[in-house]
Amino acid sequence: MDIQLKRGLLDVCVLAAIKDEASYGYKIIKDLNPYVALSESTLYTILKRLEAANMLTVRTAEHGGRLRKYYRITPEGSKRIEEFKEEWNEILAIYRFVTKEGSDYDKA
């Protein structure tokens, strides 16, 4: 996939992974694995960026005798997902136009 396109998509992917319930680092990677390969370092950068943009909050909780960080989506994060859906409706329209078979002006 084009790298620029991928970069924009990954942020929303991570948000989608936590949109229904709070999740933690490794689980996010597992959930997204069927769709996109995400490395630990990439995920760290994305989580930092989303936190700085107030799209998620971080909470440390105890799990199995050690500490684990849980990420929860915020209203701003949910809004970003909605914006993404609208953007892609437009992109779908363009896609249909680009892949349309035969155009009217060909018929002379």
Added chain:
Amino acid sequence: MTKLDFIMTLHKKLSDLPQEEVEERLRFYTEMIEDRMEEGIPEEEAVAAVGSVDEIAAQIQAEVSAVKTQKEPNKKQRKGGQIALLILGSPLWVPLLIAAFAVGLSLYVSLWSVIISFWAAFGSMVACGVAGLVASIGMALGGDPMSSLALAGASAVCLGLAIFLFFGCKALTDATVRLTAKLFQRRKKEEAK
């Protein structure tokens, strides 16, 4: 590589970076390794899955130094600020500078007037001495040897004092001329820069 090896190697590689940032990232990676191990993935595999130590270290170094350079103050901005302050403060230091220069100038002028008055004293001493001598000769010729002698003596004293004054004035004048030359040399040097 074991989990401990992983952490310690990264610690060593990143020892000259701000430790707070490094610690935060290391905690993140450790958590990921431990989560995989919890799933049943063997330790070595879990560590390998997180990524190569060298790559991660290079990445952290790049990211952390990017944060650092943003925080450093702009040196150019600081110099511009200093110049602005100088201009803003000019109503203060310009008159002070002018006053200091004026005081210096008046001191210099007074020095010369003192020297001139000494030379004047020298001149009058010479004049008195010579005049007295001439008068004493006149008195001698006129038949008043006593007065003539007395006047001659006084004239000789005047001339003697004049000689002392001469050397004193010359010394003072030379010293002042040398001082003036030094001041002008310094100014010429500054202009030449």
